[in-house]
Structure formats: C-alpha cells, structure tokens
Amino acid sequence: MTLPIARTDADEPDFHPSLEQTAARAAMWHGAQVDPAGRPHVEHLIDVSAALLRMFPDASWAERHAGWLHDVIDDTRISLQNLTDVGYAPEVVLIVAAVSRASQPHARFADWVAALAETAPIGALRVKLAELSCTGDPDRMDMIEGEHAKSTSAEYAAATARLRKALADRLRTVDTPDPQPADMIPVTVYLEAVDFWMLGEAAAKADRRIEDFMAEEALSLADHILATGTLRHVELARHRQEKATAFLNDFRASTRKSGPLKDFLPASPQEDAPRDAPKPCPDTDR
Numbered sequence: 001m002t003l004p005i006a007r008t009d010a011d012e013p014d015f016h017p018s019l020e021q022t023a024a025r026a027a028m029w030h031g032a033q034v035d036p037a038g039r040p041h042v043e044h045l046i047d048v049s050a051a052l053l054r055m056f057p058d059a060s061w062a063e064r065h066a067g068w069l070h071d072v073i074d075d076t077r078i079s080l081q082n083l084t085d086v087g088y089a090p091e092v093v094l095i096v097a098a099v100s101r102a103s104q105p106h107a108r109f110a111d112w113v114a115a116l117a118e119t120a121p122i123g124a125l126r127v128k129l130a131e132l133s134c135t136g137d138p139d140r141m142d143m144i145e146g147e148h149a150k151s152t153s154a155e156y157a158a159a160t161a162r163l164r165k166a167l168a169d170r171l172r173t174v175d176t177p178d179p180q181p182a183d184m185i186p187v188t189v190y191l192e193a194v195d196f197w198m199l200g201e202a203a204a205k206a207d208r209r210i211e212d213f214m215a216e217e218a219l220s221l222a223d224h225i226l227a228t229g230t231l232r233h234v235e236l237a238r239h240r241q242e243k244a245t246a247f248l249n250d251f252r253a254s255t256r257k258s259g260p261l262k263d264f265l266p267a268s269p270q271e272d273a274p275r276d277a278p279k280p281c282p283d284t285d286r
Contacts, residue, residue: 016087016230019064026068029076035119044134050079052130061227063123070127073100089229098124113159117166125167
C-alpha cells in the first residue's frame, strides 16, 4: 500500500521521524476510530504516551515512539515493513511487533500476555503496562456497559500483575554486579595536550576522574545515538573542532600548556585596539 505520509528525505541514511511526526502519523493512520468506551482513539494514544513517561521517566526514545504506534499493526492497514520504510529504527519496530497480536490472532488474551512476559523485550513490557494502565482505568471501564466490562477489567488486572512481575524479574537479571577488573576490556587512548587539558578541566568540574568522565560521557552519547537511531540531532566532536580551529592552532603553537583558557582565545578586533585610543570627534558640519 502507499503510505499517506511519504519519507521526504530518503537519500539521508540517518533520517528518523521525530516524536511529533510519529504522533501525527499515528493519529492520521487511526483516523476516526473510537475505543470501546466511545472515545476517539487518538485520545487513547495521548493517554498511553503520557502514562509511559509517568510510569517510566527514563523511557527510551524507541519506547516513546512505540507508545504512539502500539496499535497501528492491529487496528490499521499499516505493516511493520511500512514502519521500516518510513525510517523507524529496528528498536521501535521490534517493540511495536511485540505488543501486536497480529502474530497470534486466535490466542486467548491470557496466553498472549504470558508469551509477551516471557519473550518480549523490556521496552515492550513497559509500553504494554502503560497501555493497560489506561485501558483498565476504572473511570474508563465505567463507560463500558454489561458483564463484558467486568470480565475485561479482571483480565487487564491479571495481565498487569503478570507483566509487572516479568519486568521486575527481567530487571533483576539485567542488574548484575559490576564486572570485576578481570572482566573489563582495557582501552588505550592517545590524546594531544590540549585535549587532555580540556578533559581534566571538565572532569574536575563534574567531580569525576578523567577516565570515568570519558567513559561515562562517551557511553551516554552512544546510548542516545542508538536509542534514536540517528545522528540528526547530535553534534559530533569533529564538528566542534572545526569551529575551534583557530583556538586549537594558537594553543598548539604556544610554549605554555597551562593557564586560563581565555589567554589562548583569538583576540577580537576590539581587543587589539589600544584601550586609551582617542575617540573620533563627531562631524559637526553634517
């Protein structure tokens, strides 16, 4: 099928939809659909997105995208391949696939939840828990009439308990003790004097050792790049170095390798002029 919103810059390999684009696409793909309580489905997507951040403030970008897209496979004509084609990262598609029932359309809800708890990635468990907190909300259930509401409410409560336990068990497994020195991978880094000086100054302000500062900040950047699947909103060191070429050249040419940073900055035209230079007299003939 042809997607309503096409990828506009397909020649750029690092392109990834923004969260605003994802929200707009999800709302358009679901169109005029309503939930069992008669509310527009887009309101459900808004609720799930908010619940995800409320329950998991550290939710990754992949989880936040999946929160908006969690129903598109089951409730629209959009496929997993369509999501890939418009630029969604594999991490996003994996979560959306996990929370979809398309692969087990005839399975009982309880059996599907059990399978989800055993095999789905952590991000999928978090997205599904956020959804269940919205679909199982008592105020929403009061809008659904009959015994179906009671049975559904009980199913959602049982599913929530099952997934919460699975998430807790999974996190205990992931949260293993820090590796001992024998398990660590040694990394040797050669730095120019100016780079080592800058790291030392920054690490001191952050109250960290230089090696810890380097590792933590580099891993944080790597995690952000992998979570978003793009370099679009990241300024890499090579870009900053290009902007600071004059400063770096002045420092390398200097015989000193210490002192205030401002001493090495290129002087501005105003600073080159003598401070006591007489000011030009105004032209009184004009």
